[in-house]
Amino acid sequence: MIDPHVHLRDWNQAARETLRHGLSVAWRAGLDGVFEMPNTDPPLTSRDPILRRIDDADAALRGLGISLFHGLYAGITAVPRQIEEMVRAWRELFPRVVGMKMFSGHSTGNMGILLREEQALVYRTLAALGYTGVLAVHCEKEALLRPDSWDPLQPASHARARPPAAEVASVDDQKELAGRAGFRGTLHVCHISTPWALDLLRGAHQETPPAREPPGLRVTCGLTPHHALLDAAMMEENDGILLKVNPPLRPKPMPSLMLQRLFGGDIDWIETDHAPHTRKDKTQGFASGVPGLPFYPRFVKILSDGGMPRKRIEEVTHDSICRVFGVTIPARGRLPEPDLAREYEFDPYAALAPGMQVNP
Numbered sequence: 001m002i003d004p005h006v007h008l009r010d011w012n013q014a015a016r017e018t019l020r021h022g023l024s025v026a027w028r029a030g031l032d033g034v035f036e037m038p039n040t041d042p043p044l045t046s047r048d049p050i051l052r053r054i055d056d057a058d059a060a061l062r063g064l065g066i067s068l069f070h071g072l073y074a075g076i077t078a079v080p081r082q083i084e085e086m087v088r089a090w091r092e093l094f095p096r097v098v099g100m101k102m103f104s105g106h107s108t109g110n111m112g113i114l115l116r117e118e119q120a121l122v123y124r125t126l127a128a129l130g131y132t133g134v135l136a137v138h139c140e141k142e143a144l145l146r147p148d149s150w151d152p153l154q155p156a157s158h159a160r161a162r163p164p165a166a167e168v169a170s171v172d173d174q175k176e177l178a179g180r181a182g183f184r185g186t187l188h189v190c191h192i193s194t195p196w197a198l199d200l201l202r203g204a205h206q207e208t209p210p211a212r213e214p215p216g217l218r219v220t221c222g223l224t225p226h227h228a229l230l231d232a233a234m235m236e237e238n239d240g241i242l243l244k245v246n247p248p249l250r251p252k253p254m255p256s257l258m259l260q261r262l263f264g265g266d267i268d269w270i271e272t273d274h275a276p277h278t279r280k281d282k283t284q285g286f287a288s289g290v291p292g293l294p295f296y297p298r299f300v301k302i303l304s305d306g307g308m309p310r311k312r313i314e315e316v317t318h319d320s321i322c323r324v325f326g327v328t329i330p331a332r333g334r335l336p337e338p339d340l341a342r343e344y345e346f347d348p349y350a351a352l353a354p355g356m357q358v359n360p
């Protein structure tokens with residue numbers, strides 16, 4: 001099992017999570033590999049911090065005495081020279097530099113490339129450099145966010161402040177810009193959360209078939225456990241603020257529709273978007289993100305109990321990730337330890353009944 005979307009913090013954010021602790025939890029959750037996002041502090045947007053990160057991860061793994069695959073995404077900015085440096089780092093350091101990450105809207109870490117023109121420049125630059133790897137994109141169009149709707153006293157308002165339309169419009173932009181630029185890599189839509197964005201990605205309901213997706217452009221998407229199992233109304237309960245994530249939890253029935261699409265094959269893999277914060281960061285700083293690694297095995301069990309065939313489980317937890325990224329990571333099939341939720345200050349799934357069943 002591989003979690004291709006985790007935030008392991010450390011460095012200036014060691015109070016939230018560290019490489020050593022996060023990698024240890026990943027190992028005990030039964031994972032064989034994790035791919036880490038670049039919005040660390042300092043960020044992984046140049047060669048030196050990338051090299052330092054690889055060294056630090058290796059030291060943590062050595063200290064723990066475990067062999068788990070650690071890969072990271074190089075962070076992309078809208079500066080062509082910087083993109084070139086990241087493509088060189090990918091060529092030199094792949095598979096440790098396993099792909100690229102672009103934030104099309106501001107989430108945690110202010111790495112947003114917000115303007116459509118700048119996003120177009122990123123795709124043109126990657127195409128010109130002959131980049132054929134994965135570009136993972138956080139898709140929420142900043143212009144369609146409604147920050148005025150956010151009221152910390154009513155945490156469920158977060159879902160209205162970051163509406164589905166923002167995700168849908170951003171997915172539309174990315175697909176169009178990547179296609180127009182002749183991008184030859186894989187466009188990966190991170191943590192997809194709405195059926196409309198998925199329809200768009202899969203080319204359904206388009207008025208002018210054939211889809212604009214030109215030959216050569218591949219698109220993939222991932223689903224988080226929280227977008228599949230939790231819904232926006234849960235933010236109205238006590239401690240609802242702890243469930244603030246980007247993109248936000250969606251109203252029912254969207255989570256179960258997304259789960260159906262995972263069963264049905266429209267979604268390529270699961271990814272936790274493991275993003276720990278301290279309780280204080282959540283309740284006073286209104287930080288977005290929840291721990292995810294401890295719940296990976298629980299989510300897989302829910303899928304299995306819900307009737308997902310073993311072959312499909314292997315596909316969404318491992319095989320399709322290895323295929324799309326072009327990496328080989330042995331699947332060891334280790335059993336997870338129980339009670340990993342206690343490793344963090346809160347359990348976002350505490351309200352779910354134990355042994356929860358899904359009916360896809």
Ligand SMILES: [Zn+2]
Pocket residue numbers: 005007037273275
């Ligand atoms: Zn993330």
